[in-house]
Amino acid sequence: MIIPNFKRLPKHIGFIPDGNRRWAQSKGLPKEAGYNYGIDPGFELYKICLELGINEITFYGFTVDNTKRPPEQRKAFQKACVDAVMKLANRDAELLVIGNTDSPMFPKELLPFTKRVKFGQGLIKVNFLVNYGWHWDLNYTLRKKGFTGDWSHDSLIKSIASSDISRIDLIVRWGGRRRLSGFLPVQSIYADFYVVDELWPDFRPEQFFRALEWYQEQDVTLGG
Amino acid sequence: MIIPNFKRLPKHIGFIPDGNRRWAQSKGLPKEAGYNYGIDPGFELYKICLELGINEITFYGFTVDNTKRPPEQRKAFQKACVDAVMKLANRDAELLVIGNTDSPMFPKELLPFTKRVKFGQGLIKVNFLVNYGWHWDLNYTLRKKGFTGDWSHDSLIKSIASSDISRIDLIVRWGGRRRLSGFLPVQSIYADFYVVDELWPDFRPEQFFRALEWYQEQDVTLGG
Numbered sequence: 001m002i003i004p005n006f007k008r009l010p011k012h013i014g015f016i017p018d019g020n021r022r023w024a025q026s027k028g029l030p031k032e033a034g035y036n037y038g039i040d041p042g043f044e045l046y047k048i049c050l051e052l053g054i055n056e057i058t059f060y061g062f063t064v065d066n067t068k069r070p071p072e073q074r075k076a077f078q079k080a081c082v083d084a085v086m087k088l089a090n091r092d093a094e095l096l097v098i099g100n101t102d103s104p105m106f107p108k109e110l111l112p113f114t115k116r117v118k119f120g121q122g123l124i125k126v127n128f129l130v131n132y133g134w135h136w137d138l139n140y141t142l143r144k145k146g147f148t149g150d151w152s153h154d155s156l157i158k159s160i161a162s163s164d165i166s167r168i169d170l171i172v173r174w175g176g177r178r179r180l181s182g183f184l185p186v187q188s189i190y191a192d193f194y195v196v197d198e199l200w201p202d203f204r205p206e207q208f209f210r211a212l213e214w215y216q217e218q219d220v221t222l223g224g
Numbered sequence: 225m226i227i228p229n230f231k232r233l234p235k236h237i238g239f240i241p242d243g244n245r246r247w248a249q250s251k252g253l254p255k256e257a258g259y260n261y262g263i264d265p266g267f268e269l270y271k272i273c274l275e276l277g278i279n280e281i282t283f284y285g286f287t288v289d290n291t292k293r294p295p296e297q298r299k300a301f302q303k304a305c306v307d308a309v310m311k312l313a314n315r316d317a318e319l320l321v322i323g324n325t326d327s328p329m330f331p332k333e334l335l336p337f338t339k340r341v342k343f344g345q346g347l348i349k350v351n352f353l354v355n356y357g358w359h360w361d362l363n364y365t366l367r368k369k370g371f372t373g374d375w376s377h378d379s380l381i382k383s384i385a386s387s388d389i390s391r392i393d394l395i396v397r398w399g400g401r402r403r404l405s406g407f408l409p410v411q412s413i414y415a416d417f418y419v420v421d422e423l424w425p426d427f428r429p430e431q432f433f434r435a436l437e438w439y440q441e442q443d444v445t446l447g448g
Contacts, residue, residue, distance in 0.1 A: 138410070185412075189358055189406045190404075190405060191404075192401075193403060218401070218402075
């Protein structure tokens with residue numbers, strides 16, 4: 001694969017891999033069959049980002065709200081998340097899984113990754129949101145003891161459950177929907193948001209390259 | 225003006241009126257001259273939303289971060305916000321101004337509107353974010369006394385500084401940037417995001433109608 005040159009790259013990219021169920025239906029498959037086709041695209045993205053020298057990437061796995069879906073779908077996306085993390089566990093990466101581990105919906109196999117684990121040289125940080133909930137994330141501040149009374153921006157970022165995940169520069173969402181759907185609200189505050197109309201299992205590298213081409217033309221102001 | 229029919233309308237719409245400075249520069253004016261041309265477009269939007277029967281609209285005025293800009297710009301957008309609120313103060317609306325009033329950057333003229341004020345029949349809620357900061361908004365929870373220990377989604381929404389502003393269905397941003405820039409992170413979690421490439425002072429009703437046409441084709445899942 002030939003990777004184009006970019007004059008300015010995001011340090012941290014968030015990926016929202018949406019459209020697995022619609023893709024399955026379009027192929028005459030049951031909805032839950034789509035998730036398994038979402039693992040290879042994620043691995044492809046990891047390889048491209050590693051090659052480009054991106055510092056950090058975050059994948060939206062599943063949310064607390066998603067677990068209310070029919071059990072066959074829930075089991076399928078839980079398994080896909082476990083498989084996706086395991087597929088990276090022998091590659092060069094620093095892995096972190098963030099989500100509500102106090103719930104039976106959190107896959108036990110992923111508990112070892114809830115503190116960042118380094119593989120190889122740890123060239124890229126790779127985060128997975130698994131049984132993640134934006135209210136769980138933000139409320140974490142209130143559950144913590146020893147709050148220092150510092151109300152600053154930095155202090156807030158440090159006090160949320162996902163505080164080991166840095167500010168996001170670019171979010172790429174597959175599947176045509178133009179919404180964040182609860183994806184890391186604090187880290188996404190200043191993120192540029194690019195939508196790919198194709199469904200996630202139809203991932204092609206060119207879709208991502210177009211997002212990066214668009215991104216390099218955006219300004220960065222952070223509200224200033 | 226002929227307003228089209230829509231089969232499904234958002235209950236609450238957020239407006240990000242960006243591009244005043246770029247517009248001024250394109251006309252050979254100093255950057256700060258652009259804000260004054262942003263008042264009439266906001267009033268037009270108010271009239272259209274009233275006619276359509278929209279329940280609530282929220283305008284992004286200025287943020288705590290914005291006040292770090294050069295003083296002539298800051299004074300210009302502060303004045304534009306005051307003028308915009310005053311222009312609605314005799315119309316049919318329930319007005320609310322949300323922002324950090326503990327700072328000298330908050331215009332004193334708007335203090336009477338920091339609790340919702342009803343004019344006429346109060347047919348539509350109109351919110352203005354003035355000297356707003358997302359960290360100020362979210363941190364408010366921690367400053368409050370009497371926290372009940374309820375960690376739910378509803379409880380979180382009730383505990384932020386902007387708790388009188390409801391969940392947003394559609395966000396329309398003028399000026400081409402595809403980012404939220406700190407706009408009500410909790411209420412925007414499930415909002416559909418539509419970007420108008422034209423700059424805010426170049427507002428035309430058709431731009432908004434296209435956003436509504438697009439919105440009515442979107443599904444509403446709230447993560448389910």
